[in-house]
Amino acid sequence: MDCSQRWAGADGCREVADIGRQVLDGQPLTRHQASRLFALEDPEAIAEAMVWGQRVARLRHGRRIHLCSIVNAKAGGCPEDCRFCAQSAFHDTAAPRHGFIDSAEVRQAAQEAAANRVNALSLVAAWPELREGPVLDEVCARVAELAAQRPVRPDASLGMIRQPRVAARLREAGLACYHHNLETSRGYFPRICTTHTFDDRLRTLRHAREAGLRICSGGIIGMGESRADRCDLAWALRELGLDLVPLNFLNPIPGTPMAGLPPLPPLEILLTIAAFRLVLPDPQLIIAAGRTVHLRDLQCLMFLAGASGLMVGNYLTTANQPAGRDLQMLQDLGLEPFLEAAVHEPAPPGKDPGPPAEASRPPP
Numbered sequence: 001m002d003c004s005q006r007w008a009g010a011d012g013c014r015e016v017a018d019i020g021r022q023v024l025d026g027q028p029l030t031r032h033q034a035s036r037l038f039a040l041e042d043p044e045a046i047a048e049a050m051v052w053g054q055r056v057a058r059l060r061h062g063r064r065i066h067l068c069s070i071v072n073a074k075a076g077g078c079p080e081d082c083r084f085c086a087q088s089a090f091h092d093t094a095a096p097r098h099g100f101i102d103s104a105e106v107r108q109a110a111q112e113a114a115a116n117r118v119n120a121l122s123l124v125a126a127w128p129e130l131r132e133g134p135v136l137d138e139v140c141a142r143v144a145e146l147a148a149q150r151p152v153r154p155d156a157s158l159g160m161i162r163q164p165r166v167a168a169r170l171r172e173a174g175l176a177c178y179h180h181n182l183e184t185s186r187g188y189f190p191r192i193c194t195t196h197t198f199d200d201r202l203r204t205l206r207h208a209r210e211a212g213l214r215i216c217s218g219g220i221i222g223m224g225e226s227r228a229d230r231c232d233l234a235w236a237l238r239e240l241g242l243d244l245v246p247l248n249f250l251n252p253i254p255g256t257p258m259a260g261l262p263p264l265p266p267l268e269i270l271l272t273i274a275a276f277r278l279v280l281p282d283p284q285l286i287i288a289a290g291r292t293v294h295l296r297d298l299q300c301l302m303f304l305a306g307a308s309g310l311m312v313g314n315y316l317t318t319a320n321q322p323a324g325r326d327l328q329m330l331q332d333l334g335l336e337p338f339l340e341a342a343v344h345e346p347a348p349p350g351k352d353p354g355p356p357a358e359a360s361r362p363p364p
């Protein structure tokens with residue numbers, strides 16, 4: 001059946017339910033079924049997809065939600081030309097610029113994240129690539145400090161990695177997880193960036209995985225891509241066997257070439273979350289930038305569509321809603337933050353444990 005034929009009404013809901021049951025029973029979707037899901041238009045069929053997305057999320061991940069935060073570890077002036085990005089030197093934006101942050105700033109970000117009951121804090125740098133040299137030495141020092149403090153899992157998003165030794169050094173410094181988005185489908189990628197390729201991004205993820213790091217990769221929805229592109233992205237992520245998949249929804253930044261793009265309707269966003277969950281039942285599906293702008297009062301429906309994670313605290317160049325509102329939303333839904341025992345348990349003897357992990361957290 002052609003994907004352009006829309007599922008609608010009771011028949012559409014039945015077909016979506018069949019697909020949802022198939023995933024819940026542990027049978028992966030076919031590519032054709034995935035395409036059909038991403039193409040849904042009928043609100044009733046979308047609601048049905050959300051129901052099954054939620055069932056799969058709760059079966060695989062329970063009621064504990066992975067919370068992560070980011071800190072802009074090196075801001076602005078990036079020589080890559082990513083058309084969505086406020087930090088690209090190609091675009092005239094009001095985004096901040098600064099060099100790599102020092103130990104005190106990392107410590108403060110970690111303490112804030114712990115106070116927000118966050119599981120992982122990622123150091124994010126606006127540069128194209130991390131190579132052997134003094135910058136890598138400094139990055140590894142910050143990662144090691146973060147790992148020694150132990151209030152949160154140390155993650156990072158530090159651009160492309162072309163040398164396997166770079167990934168190995170990050171792992172040795174104590175990094176747990178490397179984040180590097182595919183951003184969009186292979187076919188659409190040249191429309192959003194011309195200074196590096198989709199394959200460059202795949203290679204980075206391969207080096208990180210081979211170094212023993214967990215890998216986190218997702219994309220940005222709403223950059224003018226088609227529904228088929230979203231399905232292609234989900235499929236490419238599925239083939240990578242990821243641990244975490246962040247989904248961002250474009251918040252167009254003035255001064256970037258994407259500034260004039262229209263916002264996605266909330267129902268389309270919720271369908272996208274449900275479809276990603278049904279294609280990718282196992283990884284944590286984390287909703288990141290754009291949710292407050294686009295979903296507004298419907299944000300809690302992210303979790304009723306299959307999300308199992310949330311980025312809390314501010315984004316790289318835009319503000320998020322206060323973390324307290326996110327924690328209240330989880331509590332209202334009967335969900336709770338997930339804290340990884342291996343990270344938050346006391347440090348082994350002989351290592352500086354830093355502040356006790358739970359001491360800085362509010363009671364649940």
Ligand code: SF4
Nearest residue numbers: 078080082085088126
């Ligand atoms: S590589 Fe990262 S920081 Fe640089 S322009 Fe692209 S998205 Fe922005």
